[in-house]
Amino acid sequence: MIGVTILGALFIVQGATAQGNSQALNTEQALFVYTRCQEDHLPSGPTRANYIRNWHQWQLKPNDAITQCYAKCVLEGLGLYDAKDKKFTPKGITVQYQAYKSISGATNDAVAKFQQAIGALDAASGSCADVFKVYLPVHNKFADVSRKLFHGTVEGAARIYAADPNIKKKGESYIAYCEKRVYGDSNKDDLCKARRYELTGTDQLKQHIDCIFKGLRYFNEKGLNVDEIVRDFKLVKKGNLEQQVRSVLSKCAGRTAYDYYACLVNSDLKEDFKSAFDFREIRSANYVYLVQGNVYDPAKVKEEVAKADATVC
Structure with missing residues (x-):
């Protein structure tokens, strides 16, 4: 899921709180989410670098409790999953697409298919494992479009920073x-x-x-x-x-x-x-x-x- 290339990381976060489905996330908000989810879920010790490397390459692995809860955290932050209702929430995808469609490079057809796929998911118990299990195939199929939608490319993020002077820049407190x-x-x-x-x-x-x-x-x-x-x-x-x-x-x-x-x-x-x-x-x-x-x-x-x-x- 999303790169922190904007930290190459793959996703968004809860400490980073979701904006809900009513507002699109800008680059600063997305970056905050990805990094906060990483702060909250990365392990310490020698395996830490391996998780970072995989996630920055948009690879949701290893398939363990750490990656599963990281993915759920990001989905919540992106507004794609509601932990309270234990449901996936695809409506925000349209909001995100409309806000940045002239810049993101995502196509209407790809976005519609991604939204449909998210809407069809059943989170079951809502546990990290259950959410991850049903989401992983969607991630693998639609990583490119979700990356474009949620500012996961260096080029796309740079275009948005350049187009909107009101966004806090990287390197600026x-x-x-x-x-x-x-x-x-x-x-x-x-x-x-x-x-x-x-x-x-x-x-x-x-x-x-x-x-x-x-x-x-x-x-x-x-x-x-x-x-x-x-x-x-x-x-x-x-x-x-x-x-x-x-x-x-x-x-x-x-x-x-x-x-x-x-x-x-x-x-x-x-x-x-x-x-x-x-x-x-x-x-x-x-x-x-x-x-x-x-x-x-x-x-x-x-x-x-x-x-x-x-x-x-």
Whole structure:
């Protein structure tokens, strides 16, 4: 399934949350999905490289629990499978095709056949094994068209990035992306205060935090995604603070991104939140950061954030 060539990987993800069937996935969203599914399902140890190599070549093997759950994760992220209802959901294929048909290279006939094949699948129990068993023949037959539809080629992804300047680019952190969109060349003083975690309360800062929270998936279609924030604490080895994080957020008086951000910054968790947020900033510029085997290094993160600060302040 899909390459991370846009990471050559074969698919999309749950931590990457599916967009449902109503919205097409752009290249950034697809890349986030593929890499998050890999983060969540790749094994550690000597076999890891083999899984990556196979998946990047669109080969769903080895046929084991790891690959099976990875495939299910991606199908959910692409909106092709609904885990709650335990059903395949082909409607989003049309949405995806219509959004990018002038660029993707997928043909109407091939897309229609792919959609029909997905719609005919029965997920049985909904387990990774059952979903994978029925999906694998469809994947093998329609890998080319699904790859074109969901930005799985280097050439196709490049065309979309070039055509849409509003998409966050590879190598650009979500913080930098939002800085550019919200601040541009204006109010540099407010922006620099923001990078120091100062709560100025300006409309621009509120818009900036809203942009960041959506980009980092701290906000999704259901509202605040507490699990995603907790995940970032865990990645800086602060998983022991999970209950405190949940408590701070649940007691927050407001319901906007800025409200939640301010509650964390004003809490006893401030320094730990800064560590988690800074590490996420670095990773948001490189979605394969963890897939490549990198781990949290406080000194390295501090150095990279200082470089980012220096570009704007």
